[in-house]
Amino acid sequence: MTTPHRYVSGAIDLADVKAQAEARQQPAGAIASFIEVTPENFEAEVVRRSLQVPVIVMAGSSRSPESEQLKADLQALAAAGNLRFIVGYADADTHPEVAQAFGVQALPTVIALAGGRPLTQFEGAQPREVLDQWLTGLVNEVAPQLQGLDAAGAEEQPAEEDPRLDGAMEALNAGDFDAAIAVYEEILAEEPENKDIQQARNTTLLLKRMNPDDDPMAAAEAEPGDVDKQFAAADAEIVAGAPERAFDRLIGLLHTPEKDRVRARLIELLALFDAADPRVTAARTKMASALF
Secondary structure (H helix, E strand, C coil): CCEECCCCCCCCCHHHHHHHHHHCCCCCCCCCCEEECCCCCHHHHHHHHHHCCCEEEEEECCCCHHHHHHHHHHHHHHHCCCCCCEEEEEECCCCHHHHHHCCCCEECEEEEEECCEEEEEEECCCCHHHHHHHHHHHHHHHHHHCCCCCCCCCCCCCCCCCCHHHHHHHHHHCCCHHHHHHHHHHHHHHCCCCHHHHHHHHHHHHHHHCCCCCCHHHHHHHCCCCHHHHHHHHHHHHHCCCHHHHHHHHHCCCCCCCHHHHHHHHHHHHCCCCCCCHHHHHHHHHHHHHHC
């Protein structure tokens, strides 16, 4: 049984963090198979590390026996995993902003990341043997596409951080989405083709739209003809790591009288991901077919 818990405090912008991480890859060095995730080490130990090996983040609470058991099982599996993956534990009571970054709504929740992005997630405890099978399948599928710990750019020199982003990150961690968006818009006024900043702005717009007190999926199911409710459900699916569902949901609305609004929102959501992402290319093909 999951423990419902909503998070409304400051968020971490995954898109912006990923852009910084790719610019500052580091050699593997001494690496732990299990870590405690905090806002301070989120970029280095979660996002940047997931460019090298899959990272499994568990958001939990010491108040939940189910969380404690899942944490122990994942820690044991990580210790036996020979650094084929890393497990990070995020205490949702101490660091709710980490849970907010992933749109966590129930404890415990487990999120798998690779290449700087969430891939999939699940809520609630699982038997240890099921976890082992899930991790094995995930690593076998994803790890060959990543850098690996031994090839993690040991010769790379750290890139200088853009000081203009400090204000955006401070605003995000304070939950002030409008202030963060204003920073991104100011940068885009000077650099309109900056894809990383566009992605960061669009991610922040999505986070701003999320209302942790709503159940957008139930609302969308109850009123399938309400475009705004479908928009909210698509946002929730993006945050939950199911972009294909979000894309398909909006593509299904392109036949409605509000197709221009739908197309604009769909393009915004597609821009959150790399243009070469197969999920994006598939969605663009479907969108073209639906429109023409």
